[in-house]
Amino acid sequence: MSVGKKYNYPNQLSIFRFFLDSEGVRKNPIPFHKRYFDKLGDSFSLKIGFSKHLILSRDNEIVQYILVKNQKNYHKSKFQSFYLSKYLGKGLLTSDGDFWLKQRRLIQPAFHKQKMNMLVENMNKAISAEIINLKENEVVNAFPAMSQLAFNFVAKSLFEFSISEEKLHRIKFIIEEVQKFLVKEIRLPHKALWFSLSGQVKTHLKLAQENNRIIQEIIEERNSSNDDFNDLLNMLMETRYEDNGESMSMEQLIDEIKVLFIAGHETTANALTFTLHFLGRYPEVQQKVFDEIAEIESQTDNIIEQLQKMVYLNAVLNESMRLYSPAWITDRQNVEDDIVGSYKIKKGTLIGVSFYELHRNPKYWENPDAFIPERFLGEQKKQSMQYFYPFGAGPRMCIGAGFAIYEMCLAISQIVKRYIVKSNTDKVEFNPLVTLKPVNVEVSFSKR
Template sequence: MSVSTKYNYPPKISILRFFLDVEGVRRDPIPYHRRYFDKLGDSFSIQIGVSRHIILSRNNDVAEYILQKNQKNYYKSKFQSVYLSKYLGNGLLTVDGEFWLKQRRLIQPAFHKQKMNQLVENMEQIIVSELNNLIEEKSIDLFPVMSELAFNVVAKSLFQFSISDEKLNRIKFIIEEVQNFLIKEIRLPHKAWWFSISGQVKKHLKLADENNKIIQEIIEERIASKSEVNDLLNMLLETRYEDSGEGMPVVQLIDEIKILFTAGHETTANALTFTLHLLGNHPDAQLKIFDEIVKIESETDNVIEQLQKMTFINAVLNESMRLYPPAWITDRENVEDDNLAGFNIRKGTLIGVSFYELHRNPKYWENPNEFIPERFLGEQKKKSLQYFYPFGAGPRMCIGAGFAIYEMCLTLSYIVKRYVIKSTKNEIQFNPLITLKPVGAEVIFSKR
């Protein structure tokens, strides 16, 4: 755009309204976002100072444009690149540009479908082991159970037999502690000075460093053993950069493993919790899953073939992630001036896309707040997928999406085959942190 270009933005929230709402937004932004969208349209903006703008959108054209059509002009914001990288290092989730592309090309083959198929047998064993002693006939809080399962699936798929329970529990503790503090830093930027002088930043950086050392020990032990194990660590150690033919440096491998741990377990735990809660309120959908499993198992005992036939289970998962997307929001900043959905925006504009609101936008979805898995079956599926972002979109789409789907399908099929699920509440509460975290989802498992 030329120097004389006039910038214009979507309808603005007044600064007064913004400051009146700011504390409530910090606690739970979703009700405020909904109110602003209903009043101002599918995109709105906030002006900070003379020239700084923030845009929030539930417009599919905006999502497609910044994530796919013109993604090279849109980098991750400092919330992801600065705050996250401070504790998680420079892995796929936190870097941009040429370095991100180089890492993506290096790691992508390890997550190819054929490679994921090799991990399925081990994944199934972990899931069976974790769910073997589910509490029956008593109301239980789902999220801790699903969190433990998802963490162990990621950890043992990464390291298989190379990690002790003591180290595993320490990694889990550190990840949770650091993430909880990170949320405070992002939500309460005006308290940054206090977090620093009170020693909280130093404490959590020290924890992150301890995590690095634990993972480094595991990697170095594996390299020294020269043993070939069928896990993700082995696949990552075997990868080679196109230009040099060399493997990933250990320091970089540590950063990528931390990203896989952090991004790979909580989003899956969230999705499984929301899905089981929804199934607990929809016995008809449970019965359809049960019938599908029985039919599939009568046709083949090959787990990969079974996974490929789980069309209704996949539809249930998709509909659950539509209503409660684990990664509920994403953001980008434009590197250069641009025209975004008819608005001339200055470089450095922060653009957020609320997948939670986009997935419930009546412009794209009929009866948007209802649980209707059939949206993701047959001809309807093609239409639904146009407006569906459970793992993001474009080149930066979540690299572990296939892994997560396998894990969730195996978990749901195991549970529904053995148990009838009943939710104790119709509505579910959630906390929109970095991910959309379910709160107080309680169900009763009864032997089928």
């Protein structure tokens, strides 16, 4: 839209304060964000240079406006479209505009509920195979265990059981290494020249290319196979563009699979880790989950029906993701000048949305730092869902949200059926990378 050339922005964080805090922000921006919000309000701005502005917000009205109501004027920022695409290619996560819409329409049917229901038996078998590997009667770091479980689960859902352990481990290693370097690039832009001259960019681009080759080999093996497969790869290979009836190119298929690996594995591992912590800290909640599962299984053997009845377990997962949202932040840039709330903003303004802070904003949540699953039950759930963004919102809401919920419900239900979970961690630590990664969350599993 066209607005006057006199712009106004939220309360401004001084550039001097920002530079004083910059090293701490690089390590963990969340405590600093909270401090700024508490001082400056639910949105604040930072002026960079003479005319560039950045806004960070935990205001639900602003979030709804840029992600839903006027989303066409807000594209992904350079952080997502440039830095991520350099290593991940042009998949759903990194693309924008008409190309993104074309890909979304192509891939969406593969994640339709009926399609996901077809995968559930394989999903359940894959999770069972992973859970028997959990160490019993000793304190373990939950994240590596859940990361391994989630990664293997996603791999087997993508490729059923047709991929070697060696290739799996290599893909996992590359994804983790590239992500760590990607975060350094984003948080330390002033070191861009050094990263390039020292060969670090080249090294990680080579790793990304190796990942492409491994995934291409898997696809080529599938193309030459006469076997029938019931997995996501098969669904993606069978999709056709509406305009020309053609399938995705090899390059595009590789890019979309990389996105599914990262989005489907790490965010789920994070959420499972935080949820295990809460189950271990609140035995009465864990008992309620166990009782619900036992009651459901006495009513039906059908896994789909069981998943649909896991109301309390879903509430526990939602409350865990409210407090520690795996996708803890996102950003957009406006294509044209706009009015957002009471602010007139210039085109090209970078707007960051802190889901972590919005999910703890006392304006929307009573006793916001407490773990209360009942927020997501009955009438309370309607209120809570207005301010809850574990998978984003609007047309760009995570395409695999249903898949992730199925995966987490199956994993937690199987763990709680077999084990009593105890948490040895008083205060949760985390590292806000591309996703909110748990740090040193220690739990133990004992036979129930």
